[in-house]
Each structure stands twice: as structure tokens, then as C-alpha cells.
Amino acid sequence: MRKVLFATVLGLVGAALLHIIIILSLPQFTGRDAYTRVLGLLEMDSFFALTSTPGSTGLANDDPYLRAAVCSFSISDGPARFLASGSVPFWSLAVFDSNSNEVFSMNDHTAVNGKLDLVVATPIQLVELRKSPPEALAQSIMVEMKEQDGYAVLRAMAPVDSFEEQVRNFLAESSCEPFRR
Amino acid sequence: MFRIPFLVALALAIAFGGGIASAVWALKATVGFGSIAIGPWVAFPEAQTINADPYAKAHRARAGELLYGGAEGLMFSAQTDDKGQKLQATCSYDVTGLTPQARFWTLYAANADGLPLRPGSDLPSALNSWTVLRSENSNFTIHVSPNAQPDNWLAVRHAGTFRLVLTLLDTPTAGSSGLIDLAMPVITKTGCGDA
Numbered sequence: 474m475r476k477v478l479f480a481t482v483l484g485l486v487g488a489a490l491l492h493i494i495i496i497l498s499l500p501q502f503t504g505r506d507a508y509t510r511v512l513g514l515l516e517m518d519s520f521f522a523l524t525s526t527p528g529s530t531g532l533a534n535d536d537p538y539l540r541a542a543v544c545s546f547s548i549s550d551g552p553a554r555f556l557a558s559g560s561v562p563f564w565s566l567a568v569f570d571s572n573s574n575e576v577f578s579m580n581d582h583t584a585v586n587g588k589l590d591l592v593v594a595t596p597i598q599l600v601e602l603r604k605s606p607p608e609a610l611a612q613s614i615m616v617e618m619k620e621q622d623g624y625a626v627l628r629a630m631a632p633v634d635s636f637e638e639q640v641r642n643f644l645a646e647s648s649c650e651p652f653r654r
Numbered sequence: 655m656f657r658i659p660f661l662v663a664l665a666l667a668i669a670f671g672g673g674i675a676s677a678v679w680a681l682k683a684t685v686g687f688g689s690i691a692i693g694p695w696v697a698f699p700e701a702q703t704i705n706a707d708p709y710a711k712a713h714r715a716r717a718g719e720l721l722y723g724g725a726e727g728l729m730f731s732a733q734t735d736d737k738g739q740k741l742q743a744t745c746s747y748d749v750t751g752l753t754p755q756a757r758f759w760t761l762y763a764a765n766a767d768g769l770p771l772r773p774g775s776d777l778p779s780a781l782n783s784w785t786v787l788r789s790e791n792s793n794f795t796i797h798v799s800p801n802a803q804p805d806n807w808l809a810v811r812h813a814g815t816f817r818l819v820l821t822l823l824d825t826p827t828a829g830s831s832g833l834i835d836l837a838m839p840v841i842t843k844t845g846c847g848d849a
Contacts (some may be wrong), residue, residue, distance in 0.1 A: 531718060
């Protein structure tokens with residue numbers, strides 16, 4: 474009887490260990506985290522507008538009034554630049570790394586002139602950019618990102634149906650490209 | 655004779671069964687620690703950051719949702735009314751009051767997995783701060799009901815329980831720990847069935 478009790482206690486200790494291991498290692502192998510889903514859209518370096526029904530990778534516009542576009546990017550070869558402009562009641566951008574940790578987020582009130590102009594670079598690339606700032610980036614917001622890969626989410630708001638077209642144009646004209654001098 | 659193998663099997667069964675079951679349960683039950691609750695409304699302002707706890711990180715990797723950044727907004731969801739009873743799709747509820755300071759807010763009903771309910775394009779399935787009708791003191795009352803209602807009606811066509819999702823966009827509250835003092839709308843049950 475005592476041996477059964479011992480085995481049960483041992484089992485419970487093992488269960489606690491396994492619980493911790495599963496929780497800590499799960500982010501590495503779910504295969505359906507946000508970054509994998511964005512990569513699954515196969516649209517590197519451009520914003521891909523989501524639909525209201527879940528697409529092939531399960532990403533959708535959850536909020537009925539917000540239209541989102543996603544873009545996966547890599548800054549291993551050079552900085553990435555995000556551009557968007559247009560008149561929508563509200564837009565916001567969030568940049569995440571490949572572990573879905575927020576790197577930077579902003580909205581139209583925190584932008585210069587209400588336009589999106591953001592450069593994401595590694596610390597070394599940022600030093601280069603600061604040493605000899607290119608003319609084109611005079612108004613840009615510079616953000617440092619330690620990881621090489623990530624994704625960005627651009628959201629725009631259509632509070633009433635008549636804004637749909639403006640919002641669609643805003644997302645369609647936005648860009649997410651590698652920056653070259 | 656089979657005593658030792660039996661004991662080993664028992665220990666292994668408890669370890670693997672218990673470990674896996676408890677991990678799955680923990681990920682289903684909550685989004686993680688670090689929530690802020692105002693009445694029935696719950697939000698996780700740090701779930702998308704690197705400071706999120708391991709449960710929040712595991713949960714977001716499994717759910718694969720596009721979370722809101724700190725400057726974008728903060729999403730509150732309520733699964734119960736103010737008395738703590740689960741929101742039932744056959745019942746009617748009134749959402750009354752004011753939201754914390756924000757440039758915009760949106761409100762919609764979602765199923766248990768957080769996916770928005772779509773009752774049909776001819777029914778009002780969501781409201782926002784532009785379209786909501788307010789009283790003189792700028793408070794609002796939203797009737798969440800399966801039956802047609804005057805003024806602000808949020809139609810729910812669903813079976814079982816649902817949740818209400820209120821997203822505050824560009825809100826100073828997202829980065830503030832003083833959120834506890836802020837007031838959120840009150841959810842009261844007004845009746846069930848066809849009444």
C-alpha cells in the first residue's frame with residue numbers, strides 16, 4: 474500500500490514537471506501562432522489585407538469595424554520601411570517579432586502629420602542610419618528591433634459603411650518594403 | 655510478480671495524464687496572469703509584450719490571434735453579467751454607462767472562442783462610439799437581445815453562452831495600472847425567453 478502511495482506521489486511530481494515543460498515549450502511548436510499564420514499568407518514584404526471570414530491560415534478581421542492588413546518582414550539584409558497615408562478616422566500599427574512580442578506600436582495621433590513612416594532596423598543598421606541619415610528618412614520614426622524576423626499589423630477603422638472604400642484604399646496603398654539607399 | 659511494473663505504469667500514467675490534462679485545462683481556463691478586471695470586464699494589457707507570463711505566451715501561441723499593441727487599444731471581454739451569471743444567448747441584457755477615456759470604442763458579441771457572432775447582414779451585430787445613441791449626459795444604454803429593441807440594439811442569434819467584447823482604441827488606460835479606478839459599463843439582465 475505504501476508503495477502505491479509512493480508511486481502516486483512520484484506521478485504527481487512528474488505531472489507538475491511535465492506541466493511546466495509543456496507550458497514553457499509550447500510557443501515553440503504550436504505551428505499556429507500568429508507569426509506562422511502571417512508567414513503562411515506567402516506575402517513577404519507587402520501588406521496583405523485580411524477578410525472578415527477566416528482565410529486559409531485562420532486570420533480574419535475579428536472586430537467588425539477594424540480592417541487589418543498584415544506583413545511579414547525580415548531585417549537581416551537591411552532595414553524595413555512602412556509607409557501609409559490617407560484619411561481614415563483612425564489607424565494603428567503594431568510591430569511584433571517572430572515570438573509575437575510587441576516591438577513597437579503607434580496610431581495616427583502619434584505619427585508625424587498623421588502619416589505612417591516607420592523604419593525598423595537592427596541596432597547595427599540603426600547606427601549606420603544615424604551616422605549618415607538618408608534624405609528620404611528625414612521624417613521617419615526609427616525603431617530598433619533585436620530579432621531579425623517579425624510581422625506588422627496595420628489596422629484602419631471604418632465606423633460606418635461609407636468609410637469602407639477609403640479604408641480599403643488606405644490599406645491597399647500602404648507599403649512594407651526593405652529600405653535601400 | 656507484476657508489482658513493480660504496475661507501480662511504474664501507475665506513476666507514468668499519473669505523470670503524463672495529469673501533466674497534459676492540467677496544461678490543456680490551464681490554457682483553456684485563462685489567458686494568463688496579469689489581468690485587470692472591472693466588474694465583469696477582463697483585459698490583459700501585457701499579453702502581447704515580452705513581459706507576459708509563460709501561460710500568456712503559451713496561450714497566445716496556441717490561439718494565434720493578432721493582439722493589440724499598447725498604442726493601438728485594449729480589448730475587454732465579459733462572460734458574465736454584473737451578478738456573475740454567464741451571458742445566455744436566449745436572455746436580454748442592458749449595457750449601461752460610460753467607457754473609460756478612448757478615442758473610439760467598438761462593442762460586439764462573440765462566441766466562447768472569441769470569434770464574433772454574425773447574426774446576418776440585416777441585423778445590427780455591433781456598435782461603436784460613432785453609431786451609438788446617447789442620452790443628454792452622454793451615457794448610453796445598449797440592449798443586447800435576440801429580439802428587436804428600440805434605440806441601441808445589439809442583435810444576438812446564437813445558442814448557449816456568449817461573451818461581449820468591448821475594444822477601446824487609442825486609450826491612455828492601456829498603459830496605466832490605475833485602471834482599477836475607472837468605470838466600465840454595467841451589464842444587467844432584463845429578462846429571458848421571448849418576454
